[in-house]
Amino acid sequence: MALYIGNITNVIVCQAYKISFVEYSAWMILPCLASVAACYIMLRIVFRGERYIPATVKIPDVDPRSHLVDPSGAKFGMAMLACSIGCLIGTSFAHVPVWIVTGPFALLAFARDLWSDWRRNGPVGVNSSVLSRPDQESVTDMQIDPTDSIEIGQCSSVEVVETSKLPYVRDPSREASWDISGSKESLSIELANLRSSPLVSVQNECNVSVHSMPNAVPATDSTSIHHAGIRDVSTVTLPVSNPSVKEPGALRRRFPLTREILVRMPWSILPFTLSMFIIVEGMSSTGWIGLFASWFARLIPNYIVAVYAVGLVAVLLCNIFNNVPMTILVARILLHPNFADSPLATPKVVKGCLFALVIASNLGACTTLISSLAGLMWDSVLRNKRSNVGFWNFLRWNMAVMPVVIISALSVVIVELTVIY
Template sequence: MGIVGEDGVRPYDVLVLFISLAYISTALDSTGGLRALAFFISQKSARTPQLSPPSAEKTASGVQLYTTLYVFWFVAGVIVGNDPIVLSGTAFLGYMTRVTGITTPTAWTFSQFIAANIASAALVSSNPTNVLIAGAFKLNFLTGYTKNTLLPSVITQVDTTCTAAVVAYPLLLVTFKTLKPPRKDGTSGAPAYIPAQLTPPDVDPRSALLDPKGAVFHSALMLVTLVVLVGTSFVKSVEVWMVTAPGGIIALLRDVWTERGSHPLSTPQESEGINLGRVIESTFRYEPRYSLPAFGRAFRRQFPTTATTISRLPISLLPFAGGIFVLTRALTSLGWTSIFASWLAKISVNPAVTIFFLGYFIALVLCPLCGTNIGATILLVEILRDPNFSNAPHIVAGPKILTGAIFSAALASNLGAFSWTFSSSLAGLLWVSILKQKGIHVRAREFAAWNCLFLPVLSTVASAVVLLEVEYFQ
């Protein structure tokens, strides 16, 4: 498979889509658009207490604000993916929990992280793992992929029926309303995870909007790119990168053009006099006029916002994912993938066993141990496409087994982002890093404990819905 790809698996599609949409969403965040929207939503949940004068400070129900933000993270995660929500939402939570006096922000940070990662399973464009699976098995983005993942994603999020009573939102809410944070001395009795009343940040959402025109432009560009991406998925000759790369380039050119005359390229030179220290320094230190560091400094001076946006991009994904693609191809060349495929074929005796086994195994084992959920997905795609699995007699006779395996893998690769290690996903590494910058420290043991409480329940619900769809709606 390498980087170029073969048989419908195009690694460069994943890389180009991810980095292009990441730039658009990060540029949108740089305008303050997502932050302003979060402030607006949190303030809309606040009300003046009854029997209080109009000038009284507005307060919000802790549960109501928690619910409002949860829905916001989910909806935004479906549209822009989990990484932009982690980038902008985590920083916002760091500020919000501080100004509202929440001393233990565990409930708020974990609900954001879980909601964003489950939401990213809904659309192909929301996560690179979705693009990889859709491309490998030639699934139409809308009718082939989303129709089979949107329902499990939504049901895993919201308690809409009696049969989905113990799923993400009610599970999180009941857990954090029932349990009490421990004190530093080990005893209980600290303030609740979700206080009864909170005072939302007293910030005008417009003040957080640094570039209103840019926010409108990048929002529209993101929407158009996603619509075109879904629309052209019916056209086999149009590859993913042909749609997403122009969107990312347009966003970059717009930012550069907007800042073209805002900042001087260089500082004014001294018109008279000689700086003896500078002369001596230049005598002993030679720096080429044209060098990469010099270009970087000049670019940051001329285009500070664009440079900041670029610096926030998860560019480390490119060599990482490329290396994982190559390593997986090496496993295939050495015959290991065929061995794994034979083992999986023996386990997959029917759709139910296949779906539930892969749902648990991918989320709880492969994602934490195989170089994030991207590495796990790359490996699993090769296993499912191997003839030892796909051409096994009982799987050929029962095509629902392969169908169930594909969509179970799609959901599990997203749920596995909040498995028991930070490195289960790049989003997890980014999330814990931003929280640390905001003074919120999440230990690895705490991360594993909370996620191992929620993940098995969510995996069970998602797998059950996939099984119902495969059995009755295919």
């Protein structure tokens, strides 16, 4: 809420009223701090006791940097983010559209991801990183992607050899059966039930010799691993890919990082937002915006009432329309002549109304799961991880916290208006 790029609703309001990046932050930094403090206090009260917050939290002995999939990419992304924010601040005085400033940085980051994937994987073929990281002691049950690694204990030599002239059985699952036996010092991996074909040899960093059959088709859908030197023996399913055949997954294997980014993009926001713009324009052309503007004009006898009234009405609308269409709708209402030309709509009142709208679009979106796009995506993530908060449970907990937080932020805006005007 403190930065105007923190929420798409902030951008909508700032673009509508030609508010610069610096001006927005100057007005909203104190309401943001007040809302954070109020939220912390209320959360401590609501979730008091060790039932919700344990007295001690065991910190895992893990190096955070070890979880970075692409450390250089993370540094590049942070640099692009810092540069884009700096350019937004510098160009905000000229009222340059946000997409013109942020678009080039997004394209640079996207190009870097494409280059990184191409440099690492190159043409689609045998992945030399199938066996890696020899510092692990167990093999767990897992589905292995061609871009993943098999972690096999302390090994100094691993050899995968073909057993030829065995019966060929067609199996569309394209999974191979592996028999691993031996000691930690030497592993012999026998690839069974596969059609005879030329061998492809790959060396990796664990002194591993891998021989695979490009045209092999598996005869079974299970993989058995037997190794006396590995503590935990379990089942691994390993897909076998054919580098000479163009498969639907070729793009996924060649550009895994780029594909993951594109899949995780919230594409559903685009048609949703576009449809809301169409609805708002339809309401405007049929006269509803003007009618609503006349009603809003009656809510502003002074700036104090205006801030609380617009803020609370916008919070209620958030839970009906969602915060993005609500912001579009209320911004159009506040810009309509029926409201803007009202004798009560002084600069002090108008400024209070628009920042009350900003607060409502950010904090009102936290009252129910459907009041914001972020809430819907958060709920989707929880459901995918088999954890569900539920609509009424979410509402029940937030009703004990958010009213105090929203009123605190609106009150700070009133204090700012009193001091500045």
